[in-house]
Amino acid sequence: GIERIKEVKGPTQGEAGEYKGVWVFIEHQEGEGAPVSWELLGAGRQLANALEVELCGIILGQGVEKIAQEGVFYGADKVYLVESPVLAQYRSEPYAETIASLVQKYKPEIFLLGATTLGRDLSGRVATLLSTGLTADCTQLSIEKDSRLLLQTRPAFGGNIMATIVCKNYRPQMATVRPRVMPMPQRDPERKGEIIQEKSLVTENEVKTKVVELIREGGSAVYLDKADIIVAGGRGVGSKENFAYLQELADVLGGTLGASRAAVEAGWLPVAHQVGQTGTTVRPKVYFAIGISGAIQHLVGMQTSDVIVAINKDPEAPIFKVATYGIVGDLFTIVPKLTEAFRQK
Ligand code: FAD
DSSP, X not given: OOOOOOOOOOOOHHHHXXXXXXXXXXXXXXXXXXXXHHHHHHHHHHHHHHHTOXXXXXXEESSOHHHXXXXXXXXXXXXXXXXXXXXXSOOHHHHHHHHHHHHHHHOOSXXXXXXXXXXXXXXXXXXXXXXXXEEEEESEEEEXXXXXXXXXXXXXXTTTEEEEEOOOSSXXXXXXXXXXXXXXXXXXXXXXXXXXXXXXXXXXXXXXXXXXXXXXXXXXXXXGGGOSEXXXXXXXXXXXXXXXXXXXXXXXXXXXXXXXXXXXXXXXXXGGGBBSXXXXXXXXXXXXXXXOOOOHHHHTTTTTOSEEXXXXXXXXXXXXXXOSEEEESOHHHHHHHHHHHHHHO
């Protein structure tokens, strides 16, 4: 038989009122804050202003006070800093437990994390420990004035609709946002804020996992979300060999190759190049969409790029609706001409 799912008990609506403030998890790697954390502080600032509450960062690690200070420069009023040898390397258990206990102590009403590999792992665990909800991969966050609820918008049903999700009775309202979805705020090194030292109660022998070794991914790793120029190709490119045309254009511009899912599924480029709902979200200065029709699942991953150049032989292709510049024609004629023209510059 099927068992009824028991309702998870979070704070009741009355208790929810005790929760105040917006928190952002500050992720870091090798002594540097993750850009998505600063982007979230930018987004968090808008939410905190709308609610007239404080914006706080929370950072865990060892020897990370400098990064906590960066959090202030990017807009946090306070940063909770938890340093301990147990937290030196990221591990789900001690991180989730430490954060959950601090959330219980300070009761923020909103808690945002980056939808990175680490953030995805951590957010689910923290939400479970706190018996609250979590909306993954939001593309927009805003406040409904009267109810003070966080409106969490994300693509749903295979990207066919944009769903706005609210977490009515449970606190904090938790959401993850992918890198580059929110704009990067200005860093202000003059900004003043408070760094508050906190303690983790988790001891090493309680933690079941140990980090034995860190192995860096090979030099071939693609960092699409950090690229300023992306030259992306779709099914229209026709073959793996034909991607050489796009590679040449990318080389001349110092860009990175991107791809639609159709091109990745055809085996023309590895999945690390995929842009879109099930790939990477990108926000480069210039995005070339070449032989890509502009399906909604592709658009959600690239439509906030500063400048979009679309090349497609079908004048009705939906990609032209989001394009800054549209070129109707055969990519095999246009791309080599563009490459040549840029080479002359
Ligand atoms: P097509 O739609 O086939 O378009 C090819 C285009 O090339 C056409 O517009 C054609 O006019 C043009 N063309 C052909 N020859 C030439 C030429 N010689 N010169 C110029 N133009 C030419 N897709 C993604 O990209 N990313 C995702 O993350 C993603 N996630 C998905 C998740 C789900 C749950 C689902 C259901 C789908 C997802 N998709 C995703 C797939 C998406 O729906 C589309 O199928 C896909 O984006 C189509 O890729 P395309 O534009 O390359 O191919």
